[in-house]
Every structure is written in structure tokens, then in C-alpha cells.
Amino acid sequence: GLTQALHRELDTPTGLSLAYQPQCRLSDGRLWGAEVLLRWDHPEFGRISPGEFVPVAEAAGLVRKLDGWVFDQAAAQLADWQRQGYDLKLLVNLSVLSLMMEGTAREFLDRLAAHDADPSMMTVEITESEALEDSETGLENLQILDAAGISLALDDFGTGHSSLRYVQNLPLSTLKIDKSFIGAIDGDAAKARAILRATLELARQLDLTVVAEGVETQSQFDWLRDRRCQVAQGFLLARPMTASDFQTDWLEQR
Ligand code: G
Ligand code: G
Ligand code: MN
Ligand code: NA
16 A cells, blocks of 8 residues: 555655645846645555645654755755855745654754755744643744744645644744745635734734745736735646756756
């Protein structure tokens, strides 16, 4: 099954790869960064979504190894783009289980150093933060990353797993507003828009950068820009793509 396949894949990764989705500043439309998204193409099962195999990795005790692989590949890519003179942030999704394990932050810092990548251009995205907040090791890992200049983003903000308490208690620099709120901008959901306005004001008060996820229309983009949301990500700008396409279409073009 999937667990066995994942064991084998992590021993010698051949079907795992990273996709990059651009994020642009709303003020001038320029590239700000990219979210790194894991992909797995299996010879028998086809393309499997991380939404499906990350929980399997978590259950099988493999997620730290998986996240370590992702972080290492992303660090190598970041260093490569930095050497070519491109100025962008990379945002990597990590399972909170990885962050709750002893030594994760130091291992990840070693990986950045081994590739000679600038930690201040690396951001870690987390969801389901309740477990992290209650874990001494988890908080220690976050402090180590923070002290090294790595940023922390709270993913899916506004949904069940991502609440105001974490804004108060975690060393965050970025809020990623869940796409369900962005999807409501165009509709007649006045409440969703009120929540969005209040979230942008909260972020301003706390000096947090806001990334709006799932921006699909120009009217959503304009609404967010007019309310001084800083960064947009979504199909309006581009879908996730290979590093090579990202370089040609986004780094070399602009
Ligand atoms: O890209 P896609 O929509 O299929 O992603 C599905 C989910 O998988 C998202 O919630 C995303 O945060 C998560 N995800 C994507 N890449 C990674 C990764 O490298 N590590 C972990 N732990 N989760 C990831
Ligand atoms: O859980 P997380 O926020 O990390 O999930 C990110 C996922 O959201 C990515 O797999 C990406 O493909 C997807 N995504 C990115 N932009 C859009 C968008 O504009 N619309 C929708 N429906 N999904 C998006
Ligand atoms: Mn994410
Ligand atoms: Na998200």
C-alpha cells in the first residue's frame, strides 16, 4: 500500500518533486516569494496529492524524513536562485509533528548552511498549531528558527485550526488568509468581507505581513490591494509549477 511505497520512496526519492507557486506584492505586482508544494508521481498510483500522503507519512512516523527532504531541496533551490541574483522568499509547509521533534530546527539550520542559503529568505508555514503551542520542544524549535532569522507563517488563517490564540503566542511574521475568505470577496457574503477587513487591521497593529491565498479574480485582487493587503497568491497569478518553469516565466521575465 501507500505506506510501503512511501518508505521506499524516501529511501531513494525518484517520484517526489517540488512545485513553486508565485506570490506577488499587491502594491506593484512584483514577485515577493513562492510557496513550495510537494508533489509525488508514483509509477503505479499516478500523481498522489500531499493532502493524501502527508497524513499517511504522519501516521507511519515518516513525516520528519519527508519534511527534511523537502526543506533540503528547497534550501538548495533558494541558494541557487540567490547565487543567480534573484531576490525572493520561499515558504515551505511543515507538519507540526516534525516541529515537535527534538533537533528539527537545528537540523534544518544545518541544511540551510550546507547549501549556503540565506535563512532570512526562508519561511516555514504551519497549520494545526494547537499541538505546537502545548509542546515545549515545539516552541523551542520555533524559537531556534526565529533566532536564526527564519520567518514563521500561520497557514489557513481563519479556519478551525488556525486561530487568534496562535497570533498571540507564536513568533509569527506572516498570516496566510484562508482561500474560503478570499472566495467570498466577490459574492454577497458581507460578513466574510468584514472579517477580512478586521484581519487586515489586526495584522497592521501586530506588524504581520498578510498573504491572501486563493486569489482567482481581478476583482478579488483589486479589493485586497485597495485595502492594503500586502501579498497575493492564487490561480489569477499562476498555478504551482516546476522550478525550471518558475525560473523562465517568473524570474527571468521580470
Ligand atoms: O498542493 P496541494 O493543494 O495538493 O496541497 C495539499 C496540502 O498539502 C496543503 O494543505 C499543503 O499545505 C500540504 N503540503 C504541501 N506540500 C507539503 C510539504 O512539503 N510538507 C507538508 N507537511 N505538507 C505539505
Ligand atoms: O493548505 P495550503 O494552503 O498549503 O494549500 C495550498 C494549496 O492551495 C496548493 O496546493 C495550491 O494548489 C492551492 N491553491 C493555490 N492557489 C489556489 C487558488 O487560487 N484556488 C484554489 N482553489 N486553490 C489554490
Ligand atoms: Mn501552505
Ligand atoms: Na494555506
